[in-house]
Amino acid sequence: MCTMSAPLSPGFVNGDVSFWYRSLPTPGNPLDGDREADVAIVGAGYTGLWTAYYLKKAQPSLKVVVLEKEFAGFGASGRNGGWLTGALAGDPERYAKTHGPDAARRLQRAMFAAVDEVIRVAAEEGVEADIVKGGITTVARSAAQAGRLRDDLAWQREWGWDEEDVRLLSPGEMNERLRVDGALSATWSPHCARIQPAKLVRGLARAVRDLGVEIFEGTPVTRIVGGGAVTPYGTVTAPYVLRCTEGFTANLPGHHRDWLPMNSSMIVTEPLPEEVWETIGWAKRELLGDMAHYYMYAQRTADDRIAFGGRGKPYLFGSKVNERGLTHTWTVDALWDLLVSFFPSVASSSVAHAWSGVLGVPRDWCATVHVDHTTGLGWAGGYTGHGVTTTNLAGRTLCDLVLRRDSELTGLPWVDRRVRSWEPEPLRWLGVHSMYRLYRLADARESRGMTKTSTLAKIANKITGH
Structure with missing residues (x-):
């Protein structure tokens, strides 16, 4: 639940495709x-x-x-x-x-x-995209999230991820890498890079x-x-x-x-001063995610801002798309609220830009x-x-x-997959919004001390087959 209005910079921009296009x-x-x-x-x-x-x-x-x-x-x-x-x-x-x-x-x-x-291709073609391969840190901020993190790690091991692919961070490593307020545990994987x-x-x-x-x-x-x-x-x-x-x-x-065109929204702060980064860490510029159901994703940009995203308003009726990326005030406030809960020292900053985009969901x-x-x-x-x-x-x-090549790539299991269509409206809208409503409620319940994943999240998964 959003508890504060996001402070907006004097030159705040909403939409206009994205912050990445200055x-x-x-x-x-x-x-x-x-x-x-x-x-x-x-x-x-x-x-x-x-x-x-x-x-x-x-x-x-x-x-x-x-x-x-x-x-x-x-x-x-x-x-x-x-x-x-x-x-x-x-x-x-x-x-x-x-x-x-x-x-x-x-x-x-x-x-x-x-x-x-x-x-490799970016380097070969001279594409400068602020690439830093610092990996990804995934944090758990409640007992239920910590349980899912352990289960997820065990599940990854079953699917062939070894210690070099993903590992649990010690408390000391967590503190050295990235200081997230309320983090109970975290994993790190090298298979991720920051880009612009x-x-x-x-x-x-x-x-x-x-x-x-x-x-x-x-x-x-x-x-x-x-x-x-x-x-x-x-x-x-x-x-x-x-x-x-x-x-x-x-x-x-x-x-x-x-x-289904699923909306995802982002905000980006003004450049943060050195004293704020001293409290946060993040020197290795890894990506940051969490184990919440209504999950977030973030990066430290090349010019020392935090770009922070989440679902916001997940879906528009009839598979409509807001093409210019305009983002609801509620979403901006909710993302700011969550960002400050991760990094309280960021509260002295403000939001420079907010935007949304759509991703395809079979x-x-x-x-x-x-x-x-x-x-x-x-x-x-x-x-x-x-x-x-x-x-x-x-x-x-x-x-x-x-080119009709018989290659390792053409033999991968996503080639020629057939997937049934999404339900007609209003079932599509009701299903997606019910799923994310249940996810928000599940996260709220888990934040109040639950030690296991909320049943509400399991119901949400069944609704849409997530």
Whole structure:
């Protein structure tokens, strides 16, 4: 429950895409007529750009065209929390049901490797994105959260995470790394890096253009069909058309219930003075998460602010999307309240910017990659908040699928997954809002001394199959 109003900086900005864009880029040229290509990609976010990058690297002669409604990086790619994390987009047990546990473990190892692959490409292409591979610290701030942390660690061990992949921190290590008020225990994993997301996506767009890919911005795709992508300014015909629209997929005809557009919101402070950082620590710039049901995520930015995120208002009726990222006052206040509870010394600062974005959530909360060689249609997405890294793996996998390569990537268990659609409204809205209402209540109960996970959270998981 929010208890205080967030202090806002004199130049406070709400929405305007995100804080990561200090000034919004001017969209490039739109499509100016019909085009022919070998591969047409719809969406110039991470997925589309990584796919274009690897296709041109593999076969420089390919004609690849990318179509984007706004500008490259307008969606979640330019609004996220800057977590280049190796965490799996989905439950390994669900991937294992169809392909076995070893395949699920291979997918997890591929995710770990993808973190380093992104860092490698950024260095090779001269993309300066404030990357620091400091890992991730996950804290527990109640007895129930501490129990879940222990259970989660044991579960990770069962799925092949060894001591080098994740470990429990001693109280001394916790205090040395990152001093979170009320933290009872914590784990640390090296498989995570901090990034500035807009710098990464804009740098990737530049690298893709340098390879000869045409990116047409300000060009909405109104219809995707076998053999082409239709826009108001012309049609791009191609043997392969790849849908890389993630949280905006519900806007496309025929895909309204494929992936639910889940809102996630963020605030960022003004730069914090040295005396505040002395109380907090955070010298290694690792990412920060917690074991709450209504969880948070945070980073220390390159210019010494704290960027702090959480769910806020999770879902708009009818899968609508607030495209400019405007964030409710209630959400800003709630995020500030939680931030100050983590770091009381931050109370002397103020909020410089608040924004929101949407991520794609499939009905079973597991990502998919698919290419149909009969129709030429393909897609990747449903990253459930782990897209910064997963998009790279998806782009490489789409590349191999389009080129008909029999590779380790095309054998991973997320390839060709079929997931049922979300329920029609109002069931979709009721289910999501009930889930997060129950999560908030569960967190509140656990904060008052419960030693085990609240039954309310278990009910919430069953409602939506989380």
